[in-house]
Amino acid sequence: MGEEEIALQVALNETTEINTYDFYATEQLAVLWVLFLLIVLGNSSVLLALAFNKNRKSRMNYFIMQLAIADLAVGLISVLTDIVWRVTIAWHAGNVACKVIRYLQVLVTYGSTYVLVALSIDRYDAIKHPMKFSGSWRRAKLLVVIAWAVSAIFSLPILVLYEEKLVQGQLQCWIELPYQWQWQLYMTVVSVALFFIPAIIITACYTVIVSTIWRKGSTIIVIKRSYKGISTDKVRLEHDHESRRASSRGLIPKAKVKTVKMTFVIVFVFIVCWSPYIVFDLLQVYGYVPKTQTNIAVATFIQSLAPLNSAANPLIYCLFSTRDPPQQDMSQMGEDLGAALGGSISTTLSDSLRRGRRTSDRRGT
Known part of the structure; x- marks a missing residue:
């Protein structure tokens, strides 16, 4: 991303004798190329799979698609341009391109993070407020638009801060802040916007989801019955002490276990993926990490792993979305379970499954 060079730049403000060429070794390029391939192949595979998925119009698949698009942009715009910069060392595209490219790098990085936040908020609504959750596409699209709008706003300072500068005898697309407190302020704002705010929102959303399911969730007990030679399965959803008693017998519903794991x-x-980058830069900019050539080299390696989150996202959502039976996906799981949180329900298994399919078709979640 655009901030990947910040630790190096902060250090060079006070240790200009360090040769920047030492930080662009073959190993660094190898790591970036591996990340680039993982991000592009992984997210392209997700988009291709969604294109041929019969349930691609589901709400959950919509968010997965948006996340894959954002992560793919991270690979094509942020990681690839960083690879080019490390190969060429100097900047040859001019001042306007410097501002535009750095802005796009930061934009797609924020976008990937805040689309994940939007998905978390959507799942929170599906579980916490099932009766109000209509599955409206308007709300889903609005969450994605807001995610990109917030990302665009947070990225605006890049257009002002980045300039084509002469650094150690070569032109660079560089941020130059004369005072240490300015670097401290900048890195603090970036850390809060890029990491701490999303982490708090995501953690809060899924904490409430798990709490809601475990507190009000029902244990599914399948009772075999035979009527006139016809075997039927009856499903009873029980609450509170029955749920806790069933949990002790290892009968925790699969939805609960899956939600906890996810x-x-x-x-x-x-x-x-993000804490090493954020923590190291904060420690360095506040003077807790000595400005030595070794530490700066370590910083560039740590920061090159920041895009790893964009490579991991498609693996996570593919892993959990493909574990469901063919007639269900994660969104339907959340909505069906959420609908059951209001009270005890007794019905047949076949009726339950048919109702689940009708609900999914009607709501498009």
Whole structure:
């Protein structure tokens, strides 16, 4: 992304004797090329799979598609241009291109993060407010538009800050802030906007989702019955102490287990991918990391892993979306379970499945 060079630039403000060529070794390029291929192939595969999916019009698939588009843009715009910059070392595209390209790099990085936030909010509504959740496409599209609008606004300072500068005898697309407090302010704002705000929102949404399902969720008990030689399955959804008692017998509904796992993976991967970059830059800009050539080299390697989240996202959502039976997807799971949170329900298994399919077709979630 556009901020990947910040740690290096901060250090060079006070240690200009360090040779920048040392930081663009073959190993760094190899890491970036691997990330580029993973991001492009992974997200292209997701988009291709959605194109041939019979349920591609579902609300959940819509968000997965938007996330894949944003992550693919990270690979094609942010990672690829960073690879070119590391190969050429100097900047040869002029000042206007410097501003535009850096702006687009930051825009797609924010976009990838905030589309994930939009998806989290949508799943929160589906589970927490099932009776008000109409599955309207207008709301889904509005969340995505807001995600990109917020990303565009947060990226605006890049148009002013980045300039074509002469650095160590070569032209660079560079941020030049004369005072250390300005770097501290800049990195603090970037960290809050890019990492802390999304992490808090995502964590809060999925915490409420898990809490709601575990607090009000019903244990599905299948009772075999035989009537005039015809075997039927009856489903009873029970609450509170029955649910806890069933949990102790290992009868926790699959939806609960799946939600817990998905919550852990989403939050964990997002934090793991971004925290090294954010933490290291904050420590460096506030003077807790000595400005040595070794530390700057380590910083460039850590920051090159930031786009890893865009490579991991398609794997996460493909993993959990393909575990459902053919007639269900994650969105239907959330809506069907959410509809059951209001009280005890007793019905036949076949009726339950038919109602689930009708609900999915009607709401398009």
